[in-house]
Amino acid sequence: MTPEVLAALQAAQAxxxxxxxxxxxxxxHQCLWPDTAVPGALAEAAQAALRDDAAQNVTLDGEPWFVHPHNPPLRMIIVGAVHIAQALVPMAQTAGFAVTVVDPRRAWATADRFPGITLIHEWTDDAMLALAPDARTAVVTLTHDPKLDDPALDIALKSDAFYIGALGSRRTHAKRVARLTEAGHSEAALARINAPVGLNIEAVTAPEIALSILAEVVATRRGSPLARRTAPAPAVAA
Amino acid sequence: MSEPVSRTHSHDDDVLATAADWRAAGETVALATVVETWGSSPRPAGSRLAVSASGKLAGSVSGGCIEGAVADAAKETMQTGAPQLLDFGISDERAWEVGLACGGKLKVFVEKLS
Structure with missing residues (x-):
């Protein structure tokens, strides 16, 4: 790899x-797409590789090419700078997620508790609107406080987020569903919320709950039967 | 809002960043990338292993069964500058030597960071 290609690749990633x-x-021989104009078959393969987040092999004029997509990292937006979030942040980062923590309560969302990650102190709906979750974003609400969780879930449900999870018991979730129904969300839309959040691994401690959440996020992204989606899925980033 | 900082070098884009860091520090570095897999290969196409002349390794191209052979090829590529396309599989003698226990087949492209 030439220094020029390496620099251009790293600049795109940054x-x-x-x-x-x-x-x-x-x-x-190497080049970057779309930066460099390439024959149609290669451009199509590059486009498909980025869309599906999967590498491709193409033969052009009898020569094999490797098409290697470099998408920006998946995002995880965690609403609630709580104890479980402290455990979830490093796990999600290790799994390759760019993590943002949203919590207007400045006493919780401190750099001491969340070293080196993006913290947003705005109200949760403003923060979520600005973050604009897309099909490569997972949203997890952990505040357990309807004032903070509901506005975030409202925005998440209007987005293509590939995963939406909300902390809270079945009873808490039933009340939440009632409130969000009142706010105009359909039953099918509300079925996108994974609650109680996380795969059922009988998690007890904060790190165990964080593990169950990350496991469910991965199961959803990878299309595992363990993902319990009941509603038609939005376009999930492959 | 503070700037996010990558805390780990665990996924494949970070292997590239690690390799670039080594190169910038004056090391000779080669990069191995899985370009095609068949059967039960543990790492998908696009997975990377960076190797430095001083013997540092980052990332992976398999569950560990071919890393040694790939590192040997990487050292060769560091010396010659010529890229290599390695073929590991059941029918490949080198794969038998290194033991591709997963039973999969894969191709690995090895290049020097010039």
């Missing part, structure tokens, strides 16, 4: 711009 690295396997 700018969170999706690019595909195209490598001719016979001699190692």
């Amino acid at each position: 700018a969170k711009r999706p690019v595909a690295l195209l490598t001719r396997l016979t001699d190692g």
